Amino acid sequence: MASISRTALRRLSAATLFRSSESASIYSITHRSFHSSSSYRTDGVFRELTAMRVRTPWIEALRNKQTEEKDSTKARGKPSMPKDRKLEPKRMSDSYHSLVLPLAQDPWLLDSYLNASGHIRLGAILMDLDALSGIIAYKHTGEDVTTVTAACDRIILRNALTEICDLELSGQVTYATGRSSMEITIQVAKAPKEGEKVKDNDVLINCTFTMVSLDPATKKPVNVNPLIVETPEEKRLYELGERNSKLRKERSQTSLIKHTPNDMESDLIHAFWQRELQYHDPHNDMRKPENVHFMDTTTLKSALIMQPQNRNRHHFQIFGGFLLKQTFELAFTCAAAFAQARPSFVSLDPSTFQNPVPVGSILYLTSTIVYTDPPLIGAAGETVDKDNRYTRVQVRVDTKVRDVEHGASKPTGQFNYTFTVEKNIRVMPRTYQEFMYYLDARRRAEQTTESMKEEGIGMSPETAEESVTE
Template identity: 80%
Template sequence: MAHSSRAALWRLRLCTRCDWFRSAPSKARTWSPKSRSFHSSSAKRTDGVFRELTAMRVRTPWIEALRKQQAEGKDPTAASGKPEVPKDRKLSPKRMDDSYHSVVLPLAQDPWLLDTYLNSSGHIRLGTIFMDLDALSGIIAYKHTGDDVTTVTASCDRIVINHPLTEICDLELSGKVTYATGRSSLEISMQVAKAPKEGEEVKDQDVLIHCTFTMVSLDPGTKKPVNVNPLIVETPEEKRLFKLGERNSKIRKQRKETALIKHTPNDLESDLIHAFWQKQLLYHDPYDEQRKPDNVHFMDSTRLQTATIMMPQFRNRHHFMIFGGFLLKQTFELAFTTAAAFAHARPTFVSLDPSTFQNPVPVGSILYLTATVVYTDPPLIGAPGEQFDQESKYTRVQVRVDSKVRDVEHGRSKPTGQFNYTFTVEKNIRVMPRTYHEYMMYLDARRRAEQVRQTLEEEGVELSPKTAEESVTE
């Protein structure tokens, strides 16, 4: 009884104070030192996309979207079969600058925002930056296509470190559509750079990351590709960017046409497989003095796997699918962990090589990721005439992450993407395949490494391992 009386007295006092606060003049609204004030702390989100990008990505609370879906009784991930995009819609050409968008991450100004971007060693988590880049690519794509279509990430052609950061600073993320012929796909070029001072332009040496994403526009009803606005190309710089888009498109088509899933290895690659097989026999011959060196590891011993249930907090703007940036972050951090476990050294990110998004990942499904070290450079065995420093203390490690998805009941699974990351480690270490499946993974990675090396040489983008190690990024 005494307890209820005290509670009633406290409510009466609180109501009296509230009435006084509403009626008293503003200058008189002060509390005595003994008064207890109520306050709420500012939001301190962790492990999420920058709020300015999130606001544009998610527009409806999950509970509302879920209740609407339950009331309609339809599977939101399935195609309705009814076209929702008019066939005669106007697709007037657009300029590159029409889709330009930029956002500044005030990491140096906002300690709590910085808190969401740092790892345990104080380095900026690149996986979180990748999430932001994918969210930004969606904004840019819809500025070009409009909201009538569904635009999804088809591939990440590459993400490359141009100039490492040497200090924590504000970052500007920016980009625009740089290649669109009028068909369903469009290429978006983006960069991450030190935020310039007001009125100044970004300098080349301040660009941390350059990347390109390929997006595909679909009819929301049929889930089939639909045409989008072509680009108007005018200035020399725009022509250069458009030409790069053409080249990337040709490389993607060529990669599909010559894929090992369709064709047998060429003569040089067959010789490499035979050489690896011979080397493997030597390692297992009990009558031979040669044994597997300590710096050589079989490919199957490098494998790491995870399983994660997909939560609605990482959905895309269509509510029931996970947005691609979350997959990039998850695959990057697993690849980083795999490279570190393989080398027993801290990896330095070099590039995300051409990677594909094959199928969407529904909210509520189980995502399985499998990471494997598939290639090291310098290699254990080189092709005839290939020159490399076998004693180099630095090794480039390529990690392939395969993803698949199942529903909670663990029905049929389907692949959702393949992601290819390259890191540098200060270690002389080699990977060795020993099954036919691993040989194919090794050869595919070798082709990818050669292709990326040629592209970077053409554009003059190459970092020394020592310079990359000094970066404040992961």
């Protein structure tokens, strides 16, 4: 076997060392250390709104549930709320909570709130509002109860947001009589400078949520702490909540499910029927205008599997804010498809959550254009501006849930969104069910218009188009 001389070995070692040094130098030039921004591990909600939640991995929560189902003694052993628990009255300020959404300061956070055209997604803001209402509710009730969203009583866009800025979200319980439900009033506004207060024209959104507290074991409603009302502003808010409660009861008592349409509404149905006959009468020159669309042609549907990433703090039901986001975006798409124009959000009318949506179920959503203002046909004595280039479009989104095996379905909620479009366009019902949808939407539109006039709020369509929200 040939041997290598010491001189040759030294030369070989030196060459190897040089090549290693050269490779290291090239590597340091062509490669950089990895860097990543901090992640936001939430379910789509701003991280500070999820900080109070109990963090349990889905797999752990699922296995615990499966163990309880196998062991009937554990399932029956859940403690229920004591009937004689003490409920001391609380002040509104006790539940007050506010935070700043730093959209202008944090470009990566802003990235998760923007759509393709660079506008702030209102659907994402709606998720945050529902999460905030949960925090406020638990500050009022404590952690011993289970609190769920029962209704969005009203969400109104008050002023246009003309630039990307930090947003302040704030709210408190403003109506609670001591029964199971409570009303929470929330405001979204431009974040004021330190030491300053929010100005009226900086308020973007006012809204109210109705929350209901349940016994964690029996899932039955339980009483919550009543409110102490002290200042004139608190009295105003409490009286507003009282009025909203009365309006909900009145709407329930006079709903079209329980009562036939009134005389004026019956006349409208007859007028629409006559108009449709005229469109199809070969001896009549009147034909359906191009800007008139039958209601059944406006329907848009969607179906989603409910994944655990969108669960609420109790693990096995879907977070209410996620449902708001999905219904809003479907309604927006439906309005855009109907008008072939970009819609501007006006309001979410009183909408209800009827049944919970379990994780793992299939959610079906159906959106329909149910009313346009100005209408195609006005009531007797009503003035209709047929040439208005802007139209208010009301979209109804009905949701229902089925399990994966597609057994019996349950309605989970009805949501009523109003948008403005720069288009002269009309919707026309022609079946009895569509007439009921139309009349219900017409009533809602009138109530919203009256309420906005009373409070002196609302924007012109031109102003709404300037907003960076969508």
